Amino acid sequence: MSLSAPxxxxxxxxxSVHFKVYSGVLKVLDGVTFSVDAxxxxxxxxxxxxxxxxxxxxxxxxxxxxxxxxPRGEILFQGEDLLRMRPDQMRQVRGPGISMVFQDxxxxxxxxxxxxxxxxxxxxxxxxxxxxxSRRQIRQKALIPLQDVALADPERLLDxxxxxxSGGMRQRVCIGMxxxxxxxxxxxxxxxxxxxxxxQDQVIRLLGELVExxxxxxxxxxxxxxxxxxxxxxxxxxxxxxxxxxxxTRRLFANPLHPYTRGLMEAVPKLTGGGMAMGIPGRLPSxxxxxxxxxxxxxxxxxxxxxxxEKPPFFQAEAGHQAACFLYSPEAERHRxxxxx
Amino acid sequence: MDDEVLIAQDLKKHFVIGYESLMNRRPITVKAVDGVSFRxxxxxxxxxxxESGSGKSTIAYMTVGMVQxxxxxxxxRGQDLxxxxxxxxxxxxxxxxxxxxxxxxxxxxxRTIQQILELPLRIHAPGKDLGQEVVRLLDLVDLPPEYMHxxxxxxxxxxxxIVAIARxxxxxxxxxxxxxxTSALDVSVQGKIINLLIRLQREFDLTYLFITHDLSLMxxxxxxxxxxxxxxxxEVADAxxxxxxxxxxxxxxxxxxxxxxxxxxxxxxxxxxxxxxxxPSPVNxxxxxxxxxxxxxxxxxxKHVDPILxxxxxxxxxxxxxxxxxxxxxxQGWPT
Numbered sequence: 001m002s003l004s005a006p007x008x009x010x011x012x013x014x015x016s017v018h019f020k021v022y023s024g025v026l027k028v029l030d031g032v033t034f035s036v037d038a039x040x041x042x043x044x045x046x047x048x049x050x051x052x053x054x055x056x057x058x059x060x061x062x063x064x065x066x067x068x069x070x071p072r073g074e075i076l077f078q079g080e081d082l083l084r085m086r087p088d089q090m091r092q093v094r095g096p097g098i099s100m101v102f103q104d105x106x107x108x109x110x111x112x113x114x115x116x117x118x119x120x121x122x123x124x125x126x127x128x129x130x131x132x133x134s135r136r137q138i139r140q141k142a143l144i145p146l147q148d149v150a151l152a153d154p155e156r157l158l159d160x161x162x163x164x165x166s167g168g169m170r171q172r173v174c175i176g177m178x179x180x181x182x183x184x185x186x187x188x189x190x191x192x193x194x195x196x197x198x199x200q201d202q203v204i205r206l207l208g209e210l211v212e213x214x215x216x217x218x219x220x221x222x223x224x225x226x227x228x229x230x231x232x233x234x235x236x237x238x239x240x241x242x243x244x245x246x247x248x249t250r251r252l253f254a255n256p257l258h259p260y261t262r263g264l265m266e267a268v269p270k271l272t273g274g275g276m277a278m279g280i281p282g283r284l285p286s287x288x289x290x291x292x293x294x295x296x297x298x299x300x301x302x303x304x305x306x307x308x309x310e311k312p313p314f315f316q317a318e319a320g321h322q323a324a325c326f327l328y329s330p331e332a333e334r335h336r337x338x339x340x341x
Numbered sequence: 342m343d344d345e346v347l348i349a350q351d352l353k354k355h356f357v358i359g360y361e362s363l364m365n366r367r368p369i370t371v372k373a374v375d376g377v378s379f380r381x382x383x384x385x386x387x388x389x390x391x392e393s394g395s396g397k398s399t400i401a402y403m404t405v406g407m408v409q410x411x412x413x414x415x416x417x418r419g420q421d422l423x424x425x426x427x428x429x430x431x432x433x434x435x436x437x438x439x440x441x442x443x444x445x446x447x448x449x450x451x452r453t454i455q456q457i458l459e460l461p462l463r464i465h466a467p468g469k470d471l472g473q474e475v476v477r478l479l480d481l482v483d484l485p486p487e488y489m490h491x492x493x494x495x496x497x498x499x500x501x502x503i504v505a506i507a508r509x510x511x512x513x514x515x516x517x518x519x520x521x522x523t524s525a526l527d528v529s530v531q532g533k534i535i536n537l538l539i540r541l542q543r544e545f546d547l548t549y550l551f552i553t554h555d556l557s558l559m560x561x562x563x564x565x566x567x568x569x570x571x572x573x574x575x576e577v578a579d580a581x582x583x584x585x586x587x588x589x590x591x592x593x594x595x596x597x598x599x600x601x602x603x604x605x606x607x608x609x610x611x612x613x614x615x616x617x618x619x620x621p622s623p624v625n626x627x628x629x630x631x632x633x634x635x636x637x638x639x640x641x642x643x644k645h646v647d648p649i650l651x652x653x654x655x656x657x658x659x660x661x662x663x664x665x666x667x668x669x670x671x672x673q674g675w676p677t
Contacts, residue, residue, distance in 0.1 A: 047527040166619050196392035197554065198616040201598035205615075223527065226600025253602060267528045269535075269557040271584070271599060271606040276539075276561050279532030283497045 008076070009217050010036040010059070010098075010185055015073030017051075017058050019287075020066060026287040028054055030241045030295070031311075032073075036185065041211065041218045043228035043249065046238035047264075049284055052221045055238075056187050060098060061090055078184070095126055099183040101207075103190035105170035109162040115173055116142060116158030119180065126181035145176035149206060168199040175207055179214060186211060189221045204231055225268055229253055234320075237261045240285055240295040246314070247321040257323040259300045294325070302327055304339040346418060346516050346548045347381040347404065353412035354399050358624070371623045373399040375572035376413070378650075381516070386542070386549040388563030388580070390556055390595075394623055395569040397552045401520045404550065405439045417516070435465045438509040442521040444501035448493040454479075454504055455489035461511040478507045482537060499530035503537065510541065519551045523558070535562055556599055557606075560584055565656075568592050571623055571631045574650070578657035587611060588659040590636045630662065638663060 017029040029051050036042050046052050057063045059075055061082060075082040077097060082090065102108040110118060119142045124130050130141070139158065146154035149172040162170055171191060178186055191207060192200030208231050211218050220232055228235055228249065235252050237245040237260065245258040256262045263280040282299035285291050291298050297307040306326050315328040326335050355370040374396040381387045391397045402408040403415060406422065406429045415422045417437065422429065441447040448457055458475045466474070476486045482503045493501050502522060509517055519538065523531040539562065542549060551563060559566050560580065567577045568589065576589040587593050597614045601607055618635035621627050627634050633643040642662050650660045 047529060168619060196620065197556075198392065198594055198598045199620070201600075201616045204600075224600060225528075225602045229602055230600050264529060265602060267532050268602050269531070269555065269561050270603070271557045271560050271596075271601055271609055272603075273560045273581075273584070276532045276535045278536060280529040281533075283499070283530075 008035045009038045009040075009078060010219075011074075011076040012055070012059065013074040013076070015055070015058060015075065016071050017054055017063065018069050018071060020069060024288050027290055028241050028287050029058070030290070032238075032241070032243055033314075034236050034243055034246065036217050036219060038184070039215050039217055040234065041208075041220065041232045043232035043235040044219055044221045044238060045223065045225060045228050045235060045264075047223055047284070050238045051241040052238055053189055054241075056100065056189060056219065056221060059187070060094060060100060061085075095122070095181040096183060098185045098187060099178040099181055100187040100189065101171075101174050101178045101191050104194050105167065105174045106162065106194075108174055109170060111162055114159050114161055115146075115165075119145065119158070119173075119177055122177050122180050142180075145180040146173070148179065148210060149173070149176040151176070167195050168203060171195060171203050172206065175203070175210070179210055179216065182214065183216060185217045185219065187219045187221070190223070191220075192227060193222070193224070200227075207231075225253075225265065237264070240290065241287065242295055242311075242324065243314075244296065244325070245321075245323045251318070251321050255321075257317055257321070257328060258296075258325050259302050259327070260296050261323075263299075263301075304335045306335045306338065344383050345380045346383050347550070348416040349377055349379050349400070349413065350416070351413035352377045352400070352403065352410055352415055354396070354403060354408060355411045369624060372572050372626060373623065374403070374410075375626075377569075377572070377574050378413075379567055379574060379577065381548055381550055383515075383548055384542075384546055385564040386551050386562055388559040388566040389550060389552045389569060390554065390559055390566060391569030392554060392595075392620060394571070394620065396572040396623075397569050398520055401439060401518045401550065401552055404516075404518055405437055406434065431465065435512040436514050437516045437518070438512060438514040439518040439520060440502070440505050440509050440522050443525045444493070444498065444505045445525070447505055448501055450493055452492075453489065454491055454493070454496075457493070457504065458489070458508055458511055461508060465512040474511070478511055481510065481541070482507045497530075498526050499533060502526060502534055506534075506537065506541070510545070513545075514547070516548045516550065519549055521553055522551075524553065524555065531558075538562075556596060557601070568595070571621065571626060573631065573660065575632065575661070576657075576659045577650075582654070582657055584609065586654075586657070588653050588657065588664065589661050590614075590638050590663070591632050592659075594635070594637070630660075 012032060012034050015029055015032045019026040019028055032055055044052050070083060077093060120138050123138050123141045142158060143154045146157055151157055151169060151172055192204050195203060204227055222228055232249050235247060235249050236243050239260045245261050256265050266277040267279040269276060280299055285295060285298055293309050294307045294312050297303045304326060312324045312326050314322040314324050316322050317328050326332060352374055353376055354374040355372050357368040357370050359369045361367045361369060389397045399408060403410050406427055409423060409427050455475050458478050459471050462469060462471055462474050475489050479486055479488055484503060523534050541547060553559060563580045565579050566583045567574050570591050576592050587596055593611045594614045594616050597611050598616050614637055621634055629645045630643045630648050633639045640662060648660050648662045648665060650658045651664050652658050653664050
């Protein structure tokens, strides 16, 4: 990297995560590489079990080790490798550096403490100058994140238990809590999935406005292509522990390249009607015995001999638009001819 | 009249969730379904759409006879489904089957696929060659016959749901209730299930009551759509008409909240209506129209008087004061 270019906010290089289980080793993440710039909203899309959440947990180092192991890779956050940090250094990163909103707000809030009791410590440890504050001062400060997420009557909410709030309100509390530390990077893992459509719309819109105002970078993890399209600047598509495509959001939706991304886009039911596509045949491969070469080749309609032999690297199709597929390699013609021979 | 397979008239289900106090034994109820009327025609797919807590699943459970209504009637080909309470004659039970949302929990993990498919056959078709029937059922849904020796956990989510569909078809029903059959599945397998359901519907002249929260999905499968909000139906129309001219403010809000994936879809959505407010608790319903707390077009009357379903065009009804004759407030207050 040249010295003049500032380091990216987050740069994940060749990250692999395996799980050692009774029956063998599950090779879940297989060389995941991606980056997030300051102020950028990045989407990470993929179906159940493709490794989205594992990637994020690896970044925050909250993977259960064992059974998880990280055999190789680097996670550079503001130029420093999180994988090499001591636990106490890592604690400094969680919160002020990176914070997270989880999918199910009911599970991420403790049912036996009030919102105030859970929000208080977040405020206290979010900045060194907050350490010495009195309880009353912390309480005053705790009102701000609740106001940020447009919750009515925050004073009363501080004394409420999570069960007294609706799902949408709980998720707002979680978003407020995650942003209370003014993090550089917010990881939002399916923030609207457990909510109703109209409430999801509210929550996603609120999240978008807040990060815009606070200039926080975001990684939005979701399986919903629609949410990604409305909220992000750039999208990574993930399949079976691999990044398969990256593009600016508009371009990805206008012209998806990777056969998996295309299949996914076709499979989404359209509001314009016209019937349902058949979807993608087959199923997610086993992580214990992943297919050789490209992990998608078992389901791919365009499979070529080379796909079974080699793992495709990212090929540049247009500026900023890359796909990990041999169809876009400079030698695609040769690969195709090999298929016919 | 022969054409209408299922008719619900003023159907109600109020669950008692507690009492006001030890002394005052007035029950506190959740009005899960509160006066719902609809008709399902033979061979059609009626989409019942609503958010969580709107009562759509309760309607499904009443139709298959798992839950007894607190009021109103439910007629199947003119027969009252609750003439004997929850006890329903075998031939009637055979005609109405259901596919549940989560195949992971609706299939017994200790039974093989063969045992799962045999059970309805033993009850409803005694004397038939069970082994042959199971193979026929698997063939019907394009699963290889070897699958009958597998256990549910050996199958993928999509395959499990296909087995659940085969089980529903085992009794040769005429009405199948699909309670969010694809919402636990990934989009890439959703299409396969839906296309299978559509094929089976044609093949066996099935009638579907399709329950979902996904309007984009409804656009592609339903012939008619009914929207529910807090135990009431607020709009019913033929699918094409419904998506082109949504009438009720709630429907418009719902449609404009859907995240879509293309410009073409963006164009058919109603103009952006900012969704506001929370869904009120079904224990404590707002007075008047239950949507008035979130409605962008709320009028004074909405806070006092409950609207009724009125026709807005052919085959299209909506429950909203915007489409009723204007009512004036009098010295005695709002008419009720």
